Amino acid sequence: MNEPSLIRAFTLLLRRDLTLAFRHRSELANPLLFFVIVISLFPMGVSPESRVLQMIAPGVIWVAALLATMLSLDMMFRSDYEDGSLEQLLLSPHPVSVLVLAKVLAHWLVTGLPLLVLAPLLGVLLFLPIEAMPALVASLALGTPLLSLIGSIGMALTVGLRRSGVLLSLLVLPLYVPVLIFGANAVDAAAAGLPVTGQMYFLGAMLVLALSLSPLATAASLRISVS
Amino acid sequence: MWAFLHRFASPRYFYNLSGRLIPWLGWFTLLLMLAGLYLGLVWAPTDYQQGDSYRIIFVHVPSAWMSMFIYVVMAVASAIMLVWKIKLADVVAQSSAVVGASFTFLALVTGSLWGKPMWGAWWVWDARLTSELILLFLYFGYMALRAAIEDRNTAARAGAVLSLVGVVNIPIIHYSVYWWNTLHQGATVTKFDAPSIDVRMLIPLLVMALAFKLYYFTTMLMSARCEVLERERNNTWVQELAEKKA
Numbered sequence: 001m002n003e004p005s006l007i008r009a010f011t012l013l014l015r016r017d018l019t020l021a022f023r024h025r026s027e028l029a030n031p032l033l034f035f036v037i038v039i040s041l042f043p044m045g046v047s048p049e050s051r052v053l054q055m056i057a058p059g060v061i062w063v064a065a066l067l068a069t070m071l072s073l074d075m076m077f078r079s080d081y082e083d084g085s086l087e088q089l090l091l092s093p094h095p096v097s098v099l100v101l102a103k104v105l106a107h108w109l110v111t112g113l114p115l116l117v118l119a120p121l122l123g124v125l126l127f128l129p130i131e132a133m134p135a136l137v138a139s140l141a142l143g144t145p146l147l148s149l150i151g152s153i154g155m156a157l158t159v160g161l162r163r164s165g166v167l168l169s170l171l172v173l174p175l176y177v178p179v180l181i182f183g184a185n186a187v188d189a190a191a192a193g194l195p196v197t198g199q200m201y202f203l204g205a206m207l208v209l210a211l212s213l214s215p216l217a218t219a220a221s222l223r224i225s226v227s
Numbered sequence: 228m229w230a231f232l233h234r235f236a237s238p239r240y241f242y243n244l245s246g247r248l249i250p251w252l253g254w255f256t257l258l259l260m261l262a263g264l265y266l267g268l269v270w271a272p273t274d275y276q277q278g279d280s281y282r283i284i285f286v287h288v289p290s291a292w293m294s295m296f297i298y299v300v301m302a303v304a305s306a307i308m309l310v311w312k313i314k315l316a317d318v319v320a321q322s323s324a325v326v327g328a329s330f331t332f333l334a335l336v337t338g339s340l341w342g343k344p345m346w347g348a349w350w351v352w353d354a355r356l357t358s359e360l361i362l363l364f365l366y367f368g369y370m371a372l373r374a375a376i377e378d379r380n381t382a383a384r385a386g387a388v389l390s391l392v393g394v395v396n397i398p399i400i401h402y403s404v405y406w407w408n409t410l411h412q413g414a415t416v417t418k419f420d421a422p423s424i425d426v427r428m429l430i431p432l433l434v435m436a437l438a439f440k441l442y443y444f445t446t447m448l449m450s451a452r453c454e455v456l457e458r459e460r461n462n463t464w465v466q467e468l469a470e471k472k473a
Binding site for chain 2: 153157158160161164167170171173174175177178181182185202206213217220221224225227
Protein backbone atom coordinates (compact mmCIF):
# COMPACT_ATOMS: atom_id res chain seq x y z
CA MET A 1 0.00 0.00 0.00
CA ASN A 2 1.50 3.31 -0.94
CA GLU A 3 0.57 6.15 1.29
CA PRO A 4 -0.62 9.45 -0.17
CA SER A 5 1.65 12.40 0.49
CA LEU A 6 0.71 14.97 3.11
CA ILE A 7 -0.40 17.52 0.53
CA ARG A 8 -2.55 14.91 -1.18
CA ALA A 9 -4.09 13.88 2.13
CA PHE A 10 -4.81 17.53 2.86
CA THR A 11 -6.54 18.15 -0.47
CA LEU A 12 -8.42 14.85 -0.31
CA LEU A 13 -9.77 15.67 3.12
CA LEU A 14 -10.66 19.19 2.02
CA ARG A 15 -12.49 17.90 -1.02
CA ARG A 16 -14.29 15.26 1.01
CA ASP A 17 -15.51 17.82 3.54
CA LEU A 18 -16.63 20.21 0.82
CA THR A 19 -18.48 17.44 -1.02
CA LEU A 20 -20.21 16.41 2.20
CA ALA A 21 -21.19 20.00 2.86
CA PHE A 22 -22.64 20.51 -0.61
CA ARG A 23 -24.67 17.33 -0.35
CA HIS A 24 -26.44 18.91 2.63
CA ARG A 25 -27.23 22.25 1.10
CA SER A 26 -30.01 23.13 3.52
CA GLU A 27 -27.65 22.73 6.45
CA LEU A 28 -25.26 24.96 4.62
CA ALA A 29 -27.82 27.73 4.34
CA ASN A 30 -28.87 27.66 7.99
CA PRO A 31 -25.99 29.66 9.50
CA LEU A 32 -26.43 32.24 6.76
CA LEU A 33 -30.15 32.53 7.41
CA PHE A 34 -29.38 32.86 11.08
CA PHE A 35 -26.94 35.66 10.27
CA VAL A 36 -29.54 37.52 8.22
CA ILE A 37 -32.37 37.02 10.72
CA VAL A 38 -30.37 38.13 13.75
CA ILE A 39 -29.30 41.29 11.97
CA SER A 40 -32.83 42.07 10.81
CA LEU A 41 -34.05 41.71 14.41
CA PHE A 42 -32.04 44.71 15.54
CA PRO A 43 -33.97 47.43 13.68
CA MET A 44 -37.14 45.96 15.17
CA GLY A 45 -35.73 45.71 18.67
CA VAL A 46 -33.70 48.89 18.85
CA SER A 47 -34.97 51.50 16.44
CA PRO A 48 -35.51 51.85 12.69
CA GLU A 49 -33.85 55.26 12.75
CA SER A 50 -30.91 55.39 10.38
CA ARG A 51 -28.67 57.33 12.77
CA VAL A 52 -29.01 54.73 15.54
CA LEU A 53 -28.64 51.78 13.18
CA GLN A 54 -25.59 53.27 11.56
CA MET A 55 -23.99 53.61 14.97
CA ILE A 56 -24.60 50.02 16.05
CA ALA A 57 -24.12 48.41 12.61
CA PRO A 58 -20.44 47.35 12.95
CA GLY A 59 -21.02 45.71 16.31
CA VAL A 60 -24.27 44.05 15.26
CA ILE A 61 -22.83 42.57 12.06
CA TRP A 62 -19.77 41.33 13.91
CA VAL A 63 -21.69 39.81 16.81
CA ALA A 64 -24.05 38.10 14.36
CA ALA A 65 -21.06 36.73 12.39
CA LEU A 66 -19.56 35.48 15.64
CA LEU A 67 -22.74 33.68 16.69
CA ALA A 68 -23.36 32.25 13.22
CA THR A 69 -19.84 30.83 13.11
CA MET A 70 -20.17 29.42 16.59
CA LEU A 71 -23.46 27.70 15.83
CA SER A 72 -22.03 26.14 12.69
CA LEU A 73 -18.98 24.73 14.49
CA ASP A 74 -20.96 21.59 15.15
CA MET A 75 -20.63 20.40 11.59
CA MET A 76 -16.85 20.53 11.77
CA PHE A 77 -16.38 17.32 13.78
CA ARG A 78 -19.77 16.09 14.99
CA SER A 79 -20.82 13.76 12.16
CA ASP A 80 -17.25 12.50 11.75
CA TYR A 81 -17.20 11.65 15.43
CA GLU A 82 -20.48 9.80 15.19
CA ASP A 83 -19.64 7.68 12.14
CA GLY A 84 -16.11 6.94 13.31
CA SER A 85 -14.20 8.68 10.53
CA LEU A 86 -12.64 10.95 13.12
CA GLU A 87 -10.90 7.93 14.60
CA GLN A 88 -9.59 7.02 11.16
CA LEU A 89 -8.28 10.55 10.85
CA LEU A 90 -6.41 10.22 14.14
CA LEU A 91 -4.97 6.87 13.09
CA SER A 92 -3.56 8.22 9.85
CA PRO A 93 0.24 8.46 9.55
CA HIS A 94 0.05 12.17 8.79
CA PRO A 95 0.25 14.84 11.51
CA VAL A 96 -3.26 15.38 12.82
CA SER A 97 -2.78 19.12 13.19
CA VAL A 98 -2.35 19.49 9.42
CA LEU A 99 -5.41 17.37 8.71
CA VAL A 100 -7.34 19.43 11.24
CA LEU A 101 -6.31 22.52 9.31
CA ALA A 102 -7.96 21.03 6.20
CA LYS A 103 -11.19 20.54 8.11
CA VAL A 104 -11.07 24.07 9.50
CA LEU A 105 -10.42 25.43 6.02
CA ALA A 106 -13.41 23.49 4.67
CA HIS A 107 -15.53 24.86 7.51
CA TRP A 108 -14.45 28.40 6.73
CA LEU A 109 -15.09 27.98 3.01
CA VAL A 110 -18.68 26.90 3.58
CA THR A 111 -19.59 29.22 6.47
CA GLY A 112 -17.14 32.12 6.67
CA LEU A 113 -16.82 32.92 2.99
CA PRO A 114 -20.59 33.28 2.36
CA LEU A 115 -20.74 35.67 5.32
CA LEU A 116 -18.24 37.89 3.55
CA VAL A 117 -20.47 38.05 0.51
CA LEU A 118 -23.61 38.74 2.50
CA ALA A 119 -22.14 41.25 4.96
CA PRO A 120 -22.11 44.31 2.64
CA LEU A 121 -25.78 43.74 1.80
CA LEU A 122 -26.65 43.66 5.46
CA GLY A 123 -24.48 46.69 5.97
CA VAL A 124 -26.72 48.50 3.51
CA LEU A 125 -29.76 47.39 5.49
CA LEU A 126 -28.23 48.98 8.59
CA PHE A 127 -27.28 52.21 6.76
CA LEU A 128 -23.57 51.55 7.02
CA PRO A 129 -21.81 54.16 4.82
CA ILE A 130 -20.29 52.87 1.59
CA GLU A 131 -16.80 53.92 2.70
CA ALA A 132 -16.93 51.34 5.49
CA MET A 133 -17.75 48.39 3.19
CA PRO A 134 -14.16 47.53 2.19
CA ALA A 135 -13.16 47.56 5.85
CA LEU A 136 -16.16 45.39 6.73
CA VAL A 137 -15.29 42.77 4.12
CA ALA A 138 -11.57 42.92 4.88
CA SER A 139 -12.04 42.62 8.63
CA LEU A 140 -14.42 39.70 8.15
CA ALA A 141 -11.99 38.09 5.72
CA LEU A 142 -9.29 38.16 8.38
CA GLY A 143 -11.63 37.56 11.30
CA THR A 144 -13.86 34.67 10.25
CA PRO A 145 -10.98 32.19 9.68
CA LEU A 146 -9.82 33.22 13.12
CA LEU A 147 -13.26 32.39 14.50
CA SER A 148 -13.20 28.98 12.81
CA LEU A 149 -9.71 28.25 14.14
CA ILE A 150 -10.44 29.23 17.75
CA GLY A 151 -13.82 27.52 17.57
CA SER A 152 -12.24 24.28 16.40
CA ILE A 153 -10.49 23.94 19.77
CA GLY A 154 -13.74 24.29 21.68
CA MET A 155 -15.53 21.97 19.28
CA ALA A 156 -12.80 19.34 19.59
CA LEU A 157 -13.03 19.50 23.38
CA THR A 158 -16.81 19.06 23.43
CA VAL A 159 -17.34 16.70 20.49
CA GLY A 160 -17.63 13.67 22.76
CA LEU A 161 -20.42 15.22 24.83
CA ARG A 162 -24.03 14.77 23.94
CA ARG A 163 -25.54 18.18 24.64
CA SER A 164 -22.62 20.46 24.10
CA GLY A 165 -24.19 23.50 22.44
CA VAL A 166 -24.37 25.81 25.45
CA LEU A 167 -21.10 24.54 26.88
CA LEU A 168 -19.38 25.25 23.57
CA SER A 169 -20.53 28.87 23.66
CA LEU A 170 -19.29 29.19 27.23
CA LEU A 171 -15.85 27.96 26.16
CA VAL A 172 -15.52 29.78 22.88
CA LEU A 173 -17.20 33.16 23.26
CA PRO A 174 -14.73 34.61 25.82
CA LEU A 175 -11.92 33.68 23.46
CA TYR A 176 -13.67 35.51 20.62
CA VAL A 177 -13.52 38.84 22.45
CA PRO A 178 -10.30 40.18 20.85
CA VAL A 179 -11.55 39.31 17.34
CA LEU A 180 -14.81 41.11 18.01
CA ILE A 181 -13.05 44.17 19.40
CA PHE A 182 -10.65 44.64 16.50
CA GLY A 183 -13.14 43.59 13.81
CA ALA A 184 -15.99 45.83 14.92
CA ASN A 185 -13.61 48.66 15.64
CA ALA A 186 -12.10 48.53 12.17
CA VAL A 187 -15.56 48.95 10.62
CA ASP A 188 -16.37 51.70 13.09
CA ALA A 189 -13.19 53.58 12.27
CA ALA A 190 -13.74 53.19 8.53
CA ALA A 191 -17.27 54.56 8.86
CA ALA A 192 -15.83 57.59 10.62
CA GLY A 193 -13.29 58.04 7.84
CA LEU A 194 -10.31 57.01 9.96
CA PRO A 195 -7.47 54.70 8.86
CA VAL A 196 -7.94 51.04 9.74
CA THR A 197 -4.44 49.64 9.10
CA GLY A 198 -3.76 49.19 12.82
CA GLN A 199 -6.81 47.03 13.40
CA MET A 200 -6.09 45.01 10.27
CA TYR A 201 -2.54 44.35 11.39
CA PHE A 202 -3.81 43.16 14.76
CA LEU A 203 -6.35 40.86 13.12
CA GLY A 204 -3.67 39.57 10.76
CA ALA A 205 -1.26 38.95 13.61
CA MET A 206 -3.88 37.09 15.60
CA LEU A 207 -4.75 35.04 12.51
CA VAL A 208 -1.12 34.00 12.06
CA LEU A 209 -0.85 33.14 15.76
CA ALA A 210 -4.05 31.10 15.67
CA LEU A 211 -3.04 29.43 12.42
CA SER A 212 0.18 28.20 13.97
CA LEU A 213 -1.02 27.26 17.46
CA SER A 214 -4.69 26.32 17.35
CA PRO A 215 -4.35 23.23 15.08
CA LEU A 216 -1.99 21.76 17.68
CA ALA A 217 -4.49 22.40 20.48
CA THR A 218 -7.34 21.06 18.35
CA ALA A 219 -5.41 17.90 17.49
CA ALA A 220 -4.58 17.32 21.17
CA SER A 221 -8.22 17.92 22.14
CA LEU A 222 -9.48 15.52 19.49
CA ARG A 223 -7.19 12.80 20.82
CA ILE A 224 -8.55 13.43 24.30
CA SER A 225 -12.18 13.40 23.16
CA VAL A 226 -11.86 10.27 21.04
CA SER A 227 -9.80 8.18 23.46
CA MET B 228 17.07 14.78 42.94
CA TRP B 229 14.34 13.15 40.87
CA ALA B 230 13.42 10.69 43.55
CA PHE B 231 13.07 13.59 45.91
CA LEU B 232 10.72 15.33 43.51
CA HIS B 233 8.77 12.18 42.75
CA ARG B 234 7.94 11.79 46.39
CA PHE B 235 5.90 14.98 46.19
CA ALA B 236 3.85 13.53 43.36
CA SER B 237 2.75 10.58 45.49
CA PRO B 238 -0.79 11.17 46.75
CA ARG B 239 -0.07 9.57 50.11
CA TYR B 240 2.97 11.73 50.78
CA PHE B 241 1.02 14.79 49.69
CA TYR B 242 -1.84 13.90 51.98
CA ASN B 243 0.38 13.62 55.02
CA LEU B 244 2.50 16.65 54.23
CA SER B 245 -0.47 18.91 53.52
CA GLY B 246 -2.14 17.67 56.69
CA ARG B 247 0.81 18.99 58.66
CA LEU B 248 1.05 22.22 56.66
CA ILE B 249 -2.58 23.29 56.72
CA PRO B 250 -2.81 24.30 60.43
CA TRP B 251 0.31 26.43 60.13
CA LEU B 252 -0.87 28.06 56.92
CA GLY B 253 -4.34 28.58 58.34
CA TRP B 254 -3.24 30.33 61.51
CA PHE B 255 -0.71 32.41 59.66
CA THR B 256 -3.42 33.46 57.18
CA LEU B 257 -5.71 34.51 60.00
CA LEU B 258 -2.97 36.47 61.70
CA LEU B 259 -1.94 38.29 58.54
CA MET B 260 -5.54 38.92 57.56
CA LEU B 261 -6.31 40.53 60.94
CA ALA B 262 -3.10 42.56 60.84
CA GLY B 263 -3.78 43.64 57.28
CA LEU B 264 -7.35 44.64 58.07
CA TYR B 265 -6.22 46.64 61.09
CA LEU B 266 -3.46 48.34 59.12
CA GLY B 267 -5.74 48.98 56.18
CA LEU B 268 -8.84 50.15 57.98
CA VAL B 269 -7.29 52.03 60.92
CA TRP B 270 -3.61 52.70 60.44
CA ALA B 271 -3.52 53.77 56.80
CA PRO B 272 -4.20 57.49 56.27
CA THR B 273 -7.39 58.74 54.65
CA ASP B 274 -7.04 59.55 50.98
CA TYR B 275 -7.13 63.28 50.32
CA GLN B 276 -9.46 62.86 47.40
CA GLN B 277 -11.42 59.66 47.83
CA GLY B 278 -11.90 59.82 51.56
CA ASP B 279 -12.31 56.51 53.34
CA SER B 280 -14.00 54.67 50.50
CA TYR B 281 -10.62 53.97 48.89
CA ARG B 282 -10.00 51.45 51.71
CA ILE B 283 -11.77 48.80 49.69
CA ILE B 284 -8.59 48.45 47.65
CA PHE B 285 -7.13 46.42 50.50
CA VAL B 286 -9.56 43.69 49.49
CA HIS B 287 -10.07 44.55 45.85
CA VAL B 288 -6.49 44.72 44.61
CA PRO B 289 -5.23 41.55 46.33
CA SER B 290 -8.20 39.58 45.02
CA ALA B 291 -7.63 40.88 41.50
CA TRP B 292 -3.97 39.88 41.76
CA MET B 293 -4.94 36.46 43.05
CA SER B 294 -7.49 35.94 40.28
CA MET B 295 -4.72 36.16 37.68
CA PHE B 296 -2.10 34.38 39.76
CA ILE B 297 -4.38 31.38 40.29
CA TYR B 298 -5.13 31.08 36.58
CA VAL B 299 -1.42 30.89 35.90
CA VAL B 300 -0.99 28.29 38.66
CA MET B 301 -3.81 26.32 37.04
CA ALA B 302 -2.17 26.49 33.63
CA VAL B 303 1.25 25.48 34.97
CA ALA B 304 -0.28 22.57 36.89
CA SER B 305 -2.19 21.57 33.74
CA ALA B 306 1.00 21.61 31.69
CA ILE B 307 2.72 19.43 34.31
CA MET B 308 -0.23 17.06 34.20
CA LEU B 309 -0.19 16.83 30.41
CA VAL B 310 3.56 16.41 30.07
CA TRP B 311 4.52 14.22 33.04
CA LYS B 312 1.10 12.66 33.68
CA ILE B 313 1.26 13.60 37.35
CA LYS B 314 -2.27 13.24 38.63
CA LEU B 315 -1.58 15.35 41.68
CA ALA B 316 -1.01 18.36 39.41
CA ASP B 317 -4.52 17.90 38.09
CA VAL B 318 -5.87 17.84 41.65
CA VAL B 319 -4.14 21.16 42.23
CA ALA B 320 -5.60 22.63 39.02
CA GLN B 321 -9.08 21.44 39.85
CA SER B 322 -8.99 22.72 43.41
CA SER B 323 -7.57 26.05 42.28
CA ALA B 324 -10.35 26.76 39.80
CA VAL B 325 -13.06 27.31 42.40
CA VAL B 326 -10.86 29.53 44.58
CA GLY B 327 -9.74 31.48 41.53
CA ALA B 328 -13.28 32.05 40.34
CA SER B 329 -14.27 33.23 43.83
CA PHE B 330 -11.42 35.73 43.92
CA THR B 331 -12.37 37.00 40.47
CA PHE B 332 -15.95 37.42 41.62
CA LEU B 333 -14.80 39.19 44.77
CA ALA B 334 -12.65 41.54 42.70
CA LEU B 335 -15.64 42.36 40.49
CA VAL B 336 -18.00 42.93 43.42
CA THR B 337 -15.58 45.11 45.36
CA GLY B 338 -14.75 46.96 42.15
CA SER B 339 -18.37 47.82 41.55
CA LEU B 340 -18.91 48.75 45.21
CA TRP B 341 -16.00 51.14 44.91
CA GLY B 342 -17.27 52.39 41.56
CA LYS B 343 -20.64 53.49 42.93
CA PRO B 344 -19.35 56.43 45.03
CA MET B 345 -16.39 57.11 42.73
CA TRP B 346 -17.87 56.85 39.26
CA GLY B 347 -21.50 57.21 40.28
CA ALA B 348 -22.39 53.89 38.70
CA TRP B 349 -22.28 50.27 39.79
CA TRP B 350 -20.70 49.21 36.57
CA VAL B 351 -18.47 51.01 34.14
CA TRP B 352 -16.99 49.30 31.10
CA ASP B 353 -13.56 50.07 32.37
CA ALA B 354 -10.76 48.07 30.78
CA ARG B 355 -9.70 46.31 33.94
CA LEU B 356 -13.22 45.48 35.07
CA THR B 357 -14.06 44.14 31.62
CA SER B 358 -11.02 41.91 31.36
CA GLU B 359 -11.67 40.68 34.88
CA LEU B 360 -15.22 39.81 33.81
CA ILE B 361 -13.90 37.82 30.85
CA LEU B 362 -11.47 36.07 33.18
CA LEU B 363 -14.47 35.04 35.26
CA PHE B 364 -16.09 33.62 32.13
CA LEU B 365 -12.90 31.66 31.40
CA TYR B 366 -12.99 30.18 34.91
CA PHE B 367 -16.65 29.27 34.45
CA GLY B 368 -15.88 27.66 31.10
CA TYR B 369 -13.12 25.58 32.67
CA MET B 370 -15.34 24.41 35.52
CA ALA B 371 -18.28 23.73 33.20
CA LEU B 372 -16.13 21.63 30.86
CA ARG B 373 -14.78 19.57 33.74
CA ALA B 374 -18.25 19.08 35.14
CA ALA B 375 -19.67 18.04 31.77
CA ILE B 376 -17.20 15.21 31.13
CA GLU B 377 -17.95 12.17 33.20
CA ASP B 378 -14.70 10.29 32.86
CA ARG B 379 -12.26 11.82 35.31
CA ASN B 380 -9.16 11.24 33.23
CA THR B 381 -10.71 12.74 30.09
CA ALA B 382 -12.05 15.68 32.09
CA ALA B 383 -8.60 16.32 33.51
CA ARG B 384 -6.89 16.34 30.13
CA ALA B 385 -9.61 18.36 28.38
CA GLY B 386 -9.54 20.91 31.19
CA ALA B 387 -5.77 21.09 30.97
CA VAL B 388 -5.86 21.90 27.25
CA LEU B 389 -8.53 24.52 27.84
CA SER B 390 -6.61 26.22 30.62
CA LEU B 391 -3.49 26.35 28.43
CA VAL B 392 -5.48 27.86 25.58
CA GLY B 393 -6.88 30.33 28.09
CA VAL B 394 -3.50 31.33 29.44
CA VAL B 395 -2.25 32.08 25.93
CA ASN B 396 -5.35 34.15 25.31
CA ILE B 397 -5.49 36.12 28.55
CA PRO B 398 -2.78 38.63 27.58
CA ILE B 399 -4.35 39.06 24.14
CA ILE B 400 -7.79 39.60 25.66
CA HIS B 401 -6.40 41.94 28.30
CA TYR B 402 -4.55 44.19 25.88
CA SER B 403 -7.31 44.20 23.29
CA VAL B 404 -9.79 45.25 25.97
CA TYR B 405 -7.39 47.96 27.07
CA TRP B 406 -7.02 49.18 23.54
CA TRP B 407 -10.80 49.10 22.99
CA ASN B 408 -11.43 51.04 26.14
CA THR B 409 -8.91 53.78 25.52
CA LEU B 410 -10.32 54.28 22.03
CA HIS B 411 -13.93 54.39 23.07
CA GLN B 412 -13.91 56.69 26.02
CA GLY B 413 -11.79 59.65 26.78
CA ALA B 414 -10.30 60.66 30.08
CA THR B 415 -12.63 59.44 32.78
CA VAL B 416 -11.40 58.85 36.29
CA THR B 417 -10.26 55.27 35.96
CA LYS B 418 -7.07 55.42 37.97
CA PHE B 419 -5.93 56.86 41.21
CA ASP B 420 -5.05 60.45 40.62
CA ALA B 421 -1.95 60.30 42.72
CA PRO B 422 0.82 58.90 40.55
CA SER B 423 2.37 56.76 43.26
CA ILE B 424 0.93 55.16 46.32
CA ASP B 425 1.79 56.26 49.85
CA VAL B 426 3.97 53.89 51.84
CA ARG B 427 1.41 53.82 54.63
CA MET B 428 -1.12 52.52 52.11
CA LEU B 429 1.32 50.19 50.39
CA ILE B 430 2.25 48.24 53.53
CA PRO B 431 -1.32 47.17 54.40
CA LEU B 432 -1.86 46.35 50.73
CA LEU B 433 1.14 44.03 50.65
CA VAL B 434 0.19 42.43 53.97
CA MET B 435 -3.28 41.75 52.63
CA ALA B 436 -1.86 40.40 49.38
CA LEU B 437 0.27 37.94 51.33
CA ALA B 438 -2.69 36.99 53.51
CA PHE B 439 -4.80 36.29 50.43
CA LYS B 440 -2.04 34.20 48.91
CA LEU B 441 -1.75 32.11 52.04
CA TYR B 442 -5.52 31.83 52.19
CA TYR B 443 -5.47 30.46 48.67
CA PHE B 444 -2.80 27.90 49.53
CA THR B 445 -4.71 26.83 52.63
CA THR B 446 -8.06 26.36 50.94
CA MET B 447 -6.52 24.84 47.84
CA LEU B 448 -4.63 22.28 49.93
CA MET B 449 -7.75 21.52 51.97
CA SER B 450 -9.86 20.80 48.93
CA ALA B 451 -6.99 18.97 47.21
CA ARG B 452 -6.73 16.69 50.27
CA CYS B 453 -10.41 15.81 49.97
CA GLU B 454 -10.02 15.20 46.27
CA VAL B 455 -6.99 12.95 46.82
CA LEU B 456 -8.92 10.88 49.35
CA GLU B 457 -11.81 10.52 46.96
CA ARG B 458 -9.64 9.53 44.01
CA GLU B 459 -7.53 7.10 46.04
CA ARG B 460 -10.43 5.56 47.91
CA ASN B 461 -9.67 2.11 46.54
CA ASN B 462 -6.05 2.16 47.70
CA THR B 463 -5.03 0.44 50.87
CA TRP B 464 -3.55 3.47 52.61
CA VAL B 465 -6.84 5.34 52.37
CA GLN B 466 -8.76 2.34 53.65
CA GLU B 467 -6.32 1.94 56.53
CA LEU B 468 -6.81 5.62 57.29
CA ALA B 469 -10.56 5.19 57.30
CA GLU B 470 -10.31 2.17 59.61
CA LYS B 471 -8.08 4.09 61.98
CA LYS B 472 -10.59 6.95 62.12
CA ALA B 473 -13.46 4.54 62.70
